[in-house]
Amino acid sequence: MNNVCNINGHQHAIICNKLTKVYGSQIAVDHIDLKIRYGSIFGLLGPNGAGKTSVIKMLTGLSSPTKGEAIVADYNVVKETLKVKENIGWISSEVILDDSLTSMENIWIQSKLHSLGKNWKQKAQILMKYFELDERDDKKVGQFSTGMRKKLEITMALLHEPKILFMDEPTIGLDANTRRLLWNLIKKINKEYGVTILLTTHYIEEADVLCDSLAIINHGKIIARGSSQELKSIVGGDILEIEFFSDFDFSILKNIDGIKTIREEYLSYKDDGSRPEKPLKLFIKVKNAETVLPVLISEINKFDPNIIKTIRIDKPNLETIFLELTGMHFKEVEDTSDKEFYTHKRSF
Amino acid sequence: MKIHLIKNFIPIKDLFEAKWLYTTKRMLNQLIGLYTREIKNTYRNPAIIIVSIFQPLLWIVFFGSSFSSAPKLFLESFFHTNNYIAFLLSGQLSASMLFVGMFSSLSLIQDKKSGYLRRIMVTPTRNYIIFLAKVLGASSRGMLQVPIVLVGVILLGVTMPTPLGLIAFIVALFLLSLGLSSIYLLITMKSSDWQIPTVVSNFINLPLMFSSTALFPKDNFPPWMQMISNLNPVSYSATFGREIIISGNTIHINWIYLFYLLIFASGMILIGMFTAARTLKME
Numbered sequence: 001m002n003n004v005c006n007i008n009g010h011q012h013a014i015i016c017n018k019l020t021k022v023y024g025s026q027i028a029v030d031h032i033d034l035k036i037r038y039g040s041i042f043g044l045l046g047p048n049g050a051g052k053t054s055v056i057k058m059l060t061g062l063s064s065p066t067k068g069e070a071i072v073a074d075y076n077v078v079k080e081t082l083k084v085k086e087n088i089g090w091i092s093s094e095v096i097l098d099d100s101l102t103s104m105e106n107i108w109i110q111s112k113l114h115s116l117g118k119n120w121k122q123k124a125q126i127l128m129k130y131f132e133l134d135e136r137d138d139k140k141v142g143q144f145s146t147g148m149r150k151k152l153e154i155t156m157a158l159l160h161e162p163k164i165l166f167m168d169e170p171t172i173g174l175d176a177n178t179r180r181l182l183w184n185l186i187k188k189i190n191k192e193y194g195v196t197i198l199l200t201t202h203y204i205e206e207a208d209v210l211c212d213s214l215a216i217i218n219h220g221k222i223i224a225r226g227s228s229q230e231l232k233s234i235v236g237g238d239i240l241e242i243e244f245f246s247d248f249d250f251s252i253l254k255n256i257d258g259i260k261t262i263r264e265e266y267l268s269y270k271d272d273g274s275r276p277e278k279p280l281k282l283f284i285k286v287k288n289a290e291t292v293l294p295v296l297i298s299e300i301n302k303f304d305p306n307i308i309k310t311i312r313i314d315k316p317n318l319e320t321i322f323l324e325l326t327g328m329h330f331k332e333v334e335d336t337s338d339k340e341f342y343t344h345k346r347s348f
Numbered sequence: 349m350k351i352h353l354i355k356n357f358i359p360i361k362d363l364f365e366a367k368w369l370y371t372t373k374r375m376l377n378q379l380i381g382l383y384t385r386e387i388k389n390t391y392r393n394p395a396i397i398i399v400s401i402f403q404p405l406l407w408i409v410f411f412g413s414s415f416s417s418a419p420k421l422f423l424e425s426f427f428h429t430n431n432y433i434a435f436l437l438s439g440q441l442s443a444s445m446l447f448v449g450m451f452s453s454l455s456l457i458q459d460k461k462s463g464y465l466r467r468i469m470v471t472p473t474r475n476y477i478i479f480l481a482k483v484l485g486a487s488s489r490g491m492l493q494v495p496i497v498l499v500g501v502i503l504l505g506v507t508m509p510t511p512l513g514l515i516a517f518i519v520a521l522f523l524l525s526l527g528l529s530s531i532y533l534l535i536t537m538k539s540s541d542w543q544i545p546t547v548v549s550n551f552i553n554l555p556l557m558f559s560s561t562a563l564f565p566k567d568n569f570p571p572w573m574q575m576i577s578n579l580n581p582v583s584y585s586a587t588f589g590r591e592i593i594i595s596g597n598t599i600h601i602n603w604i605y606l607f608y609l610l611i612f613a614s615g616m617i618l619i620g621m622f623t624a625a626r627t628l629k630m631e
Contacts, residue, residue, distance in 0.1 A: 060470045063629075085472040096463040098385060100392045112381025113471040115374035140392075166470075 010074050013038045013164050013196040014059060018068035021054045021220075028054040030220035031068065036198060036213075038163070041190050043211030044200040045318060047333040051220035052200035056168050059198070061085055073163045086114070089157030089195075093169035095149040099142030103133065103152050106141060107159065114160040127155040131185070147178045154185065158193065165189070167199040171206060183209055202330060204318040216322060218333065223325050232316040235324045236260070238289035240296070241312040244280040248303060253284070256299060258292040260285040263327070279309060283323070289313045378473045379481055386455070386485025390492075396451075401493045404444040408501060411563075412436045427565060429594050434506045438589025439562030441497060441521055442582050445490050446553045449528035452486030453536040453545040460540040479624035482533055483617060487525035494518055506593065513592040516606065523609040524585040530616035537627050562586045581612045 016034040020027070029051045036042045044052050057063045059072050061081040070077045073087035097106050104124070111120035128135045131151040141149060150170075157165060170186065171179040187210065190197050201207050207214055208228050215225040224231055237260055254262055265281035286292040293313070300308060314320045323329055390396055415423065415432035427435045459465040468478055494517075502508055509517065535548055557563070559573050560582035566574050577583050588605035592598060 062466065062469055082472045082474075085470060088470065090467075090470040092463055092466070094463065096467045098389070098464060100389055101385070105388065109381045109385050110471070112377045112384075113468060113473050115377040 011037055012071075013040075013073060014042075014198060015071040016055075016059075016068065017070070019055070019058060019065050019070050020067035021051075021058060021063065022066040027220050029058070029065075032217075032220075032222055034215065034222070036196065038196050039190075039194055040212040041186070041197045041199065041210055043207040043214045044198065044217055045202065045204065045207045045214055045322075046200075046217035047202055047330045050202075050217045050333075052202075052217060053168060054220075055217075056090075056166050056198075056200060060088060060090055060166055086160075087163045089160070089162035089165045091150075091153055091157050091165065091167045091170055093172045095146065095153050097141045097149060097152060097156075100140055102138050103128075103141055103144075104135065104138075106152065107156055110156040110159055116160060120159065123159055124155065127158055131155055146174060147181065150174070150178070150182060151185070154189070158189065158195070161193075162195065164196045164198065167197060169201060170199055171201070171203065179206075186210060204322070204330070208318055214318075216318070216325065218322075218326055224321060228318070231318065231321050235285070235316040235320050237285050237287050238316065239314040239320050239323065240282075240284040240286060240289055240293065241310075241314060242282050242284065243309040243311075244282075244307050245309050246304075246307060247280045248307060250280075250282060252303070253296065253299060256292065256295055258287045259296070260287065285324075289315075374472070375474065375477055378471075378477045379484075382468070382473075382478060382481030383484050383488075386481060387488060389455075390485075390489050396489070397492060400444075400448070400489065401497065403447070404440050404493055405497050407440050407444075408433060408436055408497070409504070411440075412504070426568075431505055433501060433504050434593055435590060436563065437497075437501050437506060438517065438593050439560070439582075439586040441494060442524055442585040442589065443557045443560070443562045444493065445521060445525040445528050445585070446549070446556060446582065448486055448490035448525050449532040450545050450549040450553070451489065452482055452529040453532040454542070455486070456482055456533055456536050457540050457542055457545070475624040475626075475628040476621035478628065479530075479533060479620050480617070483526055483529045483620065486529040487522055490525040490529075491518065491522055494521060507596045509592050510597045513596070513598045513601075516598055516601075517589045517592050520585045520588045520606055520609055523606070523613040524581055526613040527581055527609070527616040530613075530620040534616075534620055534623055537623055538629070556580060556582055560586055561590075581609060584608045584612070 012035050014034060014036040016032050019029060019032045019034075021029040032055065044055060046052050054063070058065050059070055059077060061072075061077050061084050064078050072084045075083040075087070077084050098109070101109075107124045108120070111124070116123070125135050131154065133148065133151055133155065141152060144152070167186070171182050174182065183206065186197060186199070189195055199206075199210065211228065213225070213227050214231060215222045216231070217223070224234060250262060250264075253259065261284070263283045263285075265283065284296070286296075293311075297308070314323075319330060326333065412433040415427075418432070420430045423430045423432060429435050456465075459468075465478070469475075498508070498514075508514075532545060532548075536545060555576075559569075559576040560580045561577060562582055566577045566583070569577060584605040588601065588609070591601040595601070
């Protein structure tokens, strides 16, 4: 897969060079460098508000970068916007169709916008068959199920045989079954049509299942990149997440064999600098959770037998990578993205 | 910057590379696709058709009948015809193009809100094609009412004009509608706020209607209002159509009004296309 080139011999479908977008005083995208190979499925993973949609907007020629440049399908997104648009397809997070028209009418308009010749219908029929849509269905698409609407949208995006497909949060708001179905479809179209796919998601599972390579984005910056496997090795072990009923001096735990680091949960401190009244929570990185945990529990019990509230073992996945890199869970970043956070690390 | 703008607007480079045929064909295809969508959306919604036909008809029937028993001498001296409905018809149809214009900007906002505009904008469609399709779509919708209102009016004692007269009248209304839709679309180019077209229409539709010759002749207007009336495109179309309706033919009509309307429509469309090329965007 990694050696796929397009006909011109170029290897990269998308190249971003210090791509930056500033809205007023807010930096949405901050000097992003990206290289995405032809034929791959690339995932841009990050919490809501991390800048994923802004990146897609710039790469699809909808908004121009404040700084930096981007090459999409071998064309510059600012200077050759129309050429870029000829070669890309786009699938929105919320399905966007003309609800008062039938599926064929929707497809017809799309074919006109790409100025496809008379064989548009043939192409559409092949795609619709492939996605198990009924071409004779003359219901208005407003009455379709979400899954069907999504399939129709993908049909429309593939109609002009784009080199690159942008999918902005493709499975948001879908139920588990439809999501799985869509994952299979995405893999299939990547394989059979050879389309390069850039998708953004804030579902860690999705990125893990689908993407050949990934970049994790937070506050407009790419904080990690690589394949799912490579990223997992960043964490370098399991993470034990232990919540306690009361505060205690946890520095004694660092001497246990197999424990790599101990970190307290990040908290937003009160204005007067005092600790908010929230139970202590530790993130302990260990070589192997199963061997360390018994020792760890007995050590804690020596100190106070009834202090542990919950224990959670995280094997390395993208969520733990994000946690490792930012010190926060995805959800926490989304919940508190406006508030000012500062870190608090006790020294031992 | 200026050179860059012109280059973007007219694909000069393409002309030299003989790609112009392809480019023109593509633009035409895009325009046909988007225009057809506008038209289909109109026919899919019978409420729009019924309202747009009945609104001017109700005006003509109710407002027009208010002078039905007025002394003939008064009508002759004030309106230069003894049938006020014949006087009002062209004015009312012209004034209702103001509301057609408002619908065009509402439909652009609808496309922005639903994200459909973004769907169009990620295809190689130039912004001014989107603008043109909207203007043409709204104006065509406005033309729907003309034949049916005319039929209704003939029942009220107005004579049917000659075919040439009828065509000239419809062309005038279409030009007025193109210009007014362009103005309304200009207002909504940058924003996607539902309230703006309604507020603006309340603010400009009534003054434009009453300061035009749509309802009354301008002879008795105060001088300042006569000045507005002379610049008001609704007046051109109202007066032009009225000459055709009252005389029933095109022998004595003043074609200069049609010429003014042509300038108005093409001016507004050009301004709209340039503005769309630069500023039409999703928020």
